Amino acid sequence: MTVMLQARISDKIHFLGFNDRRTHLFENLWPIPRGVSYNSYLITDEKIAVVDTVDKQFTDEFLDQLEILTGNRPVDYLIINHMEPDHSGALQALVARYPSIILVGNKKTFGLVESFSRKPVRIFEVGDNDRLDLGFHTLLFRTIPMVHWPETMVTFEPNLGLLFSGDAFGSFGTLDGAVFDDELDPGFLEPEMMRYFTNIVGKYSAHTRRAIAKLGDWEIKTIAPVHGPVWRSNPGWVIGRYDRWSSHDPEKGVVIVYGTMYGHTQQMAELLARRLVERGIREIRVYDASKTHLSYLINDVFRFRGFIAGSCAYNNELFPPVQALIQALGHMGLKNHLLGIFGNFLWSGGGVKNLLPFADNPGWELVHEPVEEKGALRAETAGALQRLADAMAERLG
Ligand code: FEO
Numbered sequence: 001m002t003v004m005l006q007a008r009i010s011d012k013i014h015f016l017g018f019n020d021r022r023t024h025l026f027e028n029l030w031p032i033p034r035g036v037s038y039n040s041y042l043i044t045d046e047k048i049a050v051v052d053t054v055d056k057q058f059t060d061e062f063l064d065q066l067e068i069l070t071g072n073r074p075v076d077y078l079i080i081n082h083m084e085p086d087h088s089g090a091l092q093a094l095v096a097r098y099p100s101i102i103l104v105g106n107k108k109t110f111g112l113v114e115s116f117s118r119k120p121v122r123i124f125e126v127g128d129n130d131r132l133d134l135g136f137h138t139l140l141f142r143t144i145p146m147v148h149w150p151e152t153m154v155t156f157e158p159n160l161g162l163l164f165s166g167d168a169f170g171s172f173g174t175l176d177g178a179v180f181d182d183e184l185d186p187g188f189l190e191p192e193m194m195r196y197f198t199n200i201v202g203k204y205s206a207h208t209r210r211a212i213a214k215l216g217d218w219e220i221k222t223i224a225p226v227h228g229p230v231w232r233s234n235p236g237w238v239i240g241r242y243d244r245w246s247s248h249d250p251e252k253g254v255v256i257v258y259g260t261m262y263g264h265t266q267q268m269a270e271l272l273a274r275r276l277v278e279r280g281i282r283e284i285r286v287y288d289a290s291k292t293h294l295s296y297l298i299n300d301v302f303r304f305r306g307f308i309a310g311s312c313a314y315n316n317e318l319f320p321p322v323q324a325l326i327q328a329l330g331h332m333g334l335k336n337h338l339l340g341i342f343g344n345f346l347w348s349g350g351g352v353k354n355l356l357p358f359a360d361n362p363g364w365e366l367v368h369e370p371v372e373e374k375g376a377l378r379a380e381t382a383g384a385l386q387r388l389a390d391a392m393a394e395r396l397g
Contacts, residue, residue, distance in 0.1 A: 004058070004065050005037070007179040007230075009222065010160055012136070014042040014069055015230060018058040019174035026086075026172070030199050030295045034192055035174035038086055039226045041164060042069055043157075046135030049077040049104075051155055051164045052226050056089030063090065063097055074098045077124070077132065079139065080105040081166040082152045083112040087226050092117050104132060106143050108151035126153075140218075144168060144211035146204040154215065161221030168211060169238045171228030172196040182233035190241070193228065197245050198302040199295050203332050205246035212243055245302075248335035248363070252396050253283025254306035257297055259290065259319030264344040265312045265351070267377050268385055272308055272342070275386045279393035281306075289321035297325050298332070306392050308340035309358070313350030322351075326358050335363035338395050340388050341370040367391040 005017040017039040026032045038058065041051040048070055054062050066075065075098045080088065083105075091113070095101055102122045103113065113120045126132070126141040133139075136159070143153040148167045155164040171193035178184035201208060223231040223238060231238050254276055258269040266288065273286050285300050301307050311322040318326065339359055343351025352372040359366040368391040371384040 004061055005175060005179060006065070009041070009162065009224065009230060009232070012044045013157075013160070013162065014044070015179055015224070016040045016042055016054070016062065016065060016069075017175060017179070018054055018062070019176075020055065020057075021174055027200075031293050032172050034172060036172050036227055037175045039224070039228075039230075040087075041224055042066060043134060043137055044070060044073075045137050047076040048073055049079055049132075049134055049139070050075055050094065051079040051224075052081050052087040052166070053078070053090035053094060055086045059090040059093045063093060075101050077102050077104050077134075079155050079164070080109050080113070081155055081164060082149060082226065083109060083116065084149060084167075085116070087166075088113075088116065095120075104141075106141070106151060106153050109153075112149075112151055142214060144207070144214065146207035147211045148201050148204060156218050156220075158218070161219050163215070163218065163220045163223050165223050165225045167201060167226060168208070169223050169228075169231065169242060170196060170225040173228065175229060179230055180233065181229045181231045181237070184229060186234075186237055189228065193238075193241065194245060194303070195295060195299045196227065197242065198299045202245070202298075202302055205248060205333070208242060208246040212239065212246075250305040250336060251283065251303055252281075253285070253304035254281055254308060254392060254396070255297070255300045255304050256284070256286045256308045256310070257289050257301075257322065257325060258287075258310035259314075259322035259351075260288065260312050260344070261314075261319070262312075264373065264375055264377065265310050265342070268342050268344060268371070268373060268381075269308075269310055271377070271382055271385050272340070272389045275389035276393055279390060281393055281396060289319065289325060294324055294328060298328055301329060301337075302332070302334065305336060306338045306340070306396055308342065308388070308392065309355055310342040310344075311351035311355060312343065313345035313348055316348050316350040318351060318354045323354075326355065330358060330361055333363065337364050338392060339364045339366050340368060340392050341366070342385065342388065343370070343372045344375070345372070346375055365395070367395050
């Protein structure tokens with residue numbers, strides 16, 4: 001019984017995808033409660049080409065379906081837009097089944113092929129704007145480094161205006177019967193698409209913007225990414241989302257994340273949230289860092305301009321879940337963000353003093369001096385928290 005998704009993009013171009021609803025953590029790190037799809041593409045021209053493969057778990061069925069669709073003709077080329085294993089998982093098996101296959105990649109691709117398995121035998125190295133003629137179809141290539149690995153490139157079929165985009169313009173979320181954007185509700189997909197962007201590609205926002213600019217002279221009519229739907233009706237929708245998210249122009253709103261053991265830091269967070277509402281802020285998210293996965297915290301901090309971080313002291317350090325968030329955010333290069341800091345301790349500090357260095361990151365503006373309490377909240381500290389919330393609301397405008 002097949003679990004593979006198949007659809008035709010054109011007479012000779014097939015979509016071959018798998019829905020992964022079993023994996024809990026993408027990259028063994030990011031929760032995917034709504035799953036993810038791995039998309040590969042087959043071009044059956046005078047020469048036969050496969051564009052990227054799929055995750056290793058789907059290798060057997062992927063190869064079987066290729067054999068059916070190609071009518072037992074050998075596959076001539078494997079275009080490797082991206083070597084991360086969710087797309088190169090079937091590479092070695094493909095080479096084993098089609099020993100004459102030529103691997104097509106750029107100068108950074110083949111070292112990664114060797115790192116994962118062995119030195120490739122037959123390769124065709126391409127650079128920006130190089131061509132590969134398959135018969136009716138011509139493929140053009142351009143690198144888009146760091147979207148999402150150094151070797152990443154895209155492949156363009158100019159007759160159809162079809163862009164094989166790799167991770168770019170991809171999304172978490174399975175394809176529940178749909179393959180094309182006009183077969184689903186993009187609004188339902190958007191939160192998972194944004195979390196995919198902020199978790200996987202967001203750190204490379206500048207590279208994403210360079211990639212979008214680099215592809216600007218191609219007349220793109222359809223985008224075929226390796227995750228999520230094929231965008232044939234409205235590719236501008238997904239390009240627009242990626243453009244907006246990578247622009248570091250966050251929305252008006254505040255994320256409050258706190259770490260607490262005995263509830264004192266939560267008490268401070270609740271007061272901050274209430275005051276922000278009184279000051280007219282409507283987009284407020286309050287999270288206990290122990291309960292909400294880092295993936296969602298990163299996503300919302302990325303999304304909203306205001307971030308107020310609170311931590312209790314833990315062995316003179318930050319509370320570990322808050323530490324993990326702060327460390328992750330420090331690597332993301334966010335810009336145009338407003339910061340507030342608060343904390344609590346009982347016998348020794350550790351929360352506020354270890355949050356403060358985060359304020360030195362470029363792109364962050366500390367809106368008020370940190371507020372720290374020893375144990376239960378006193379009226380004087382409550383007043384300071386209100387002033388912190390006021391300062392945040394005023395800066396948000
Ligand atoms: Fe979907 Fe960077 O791999």
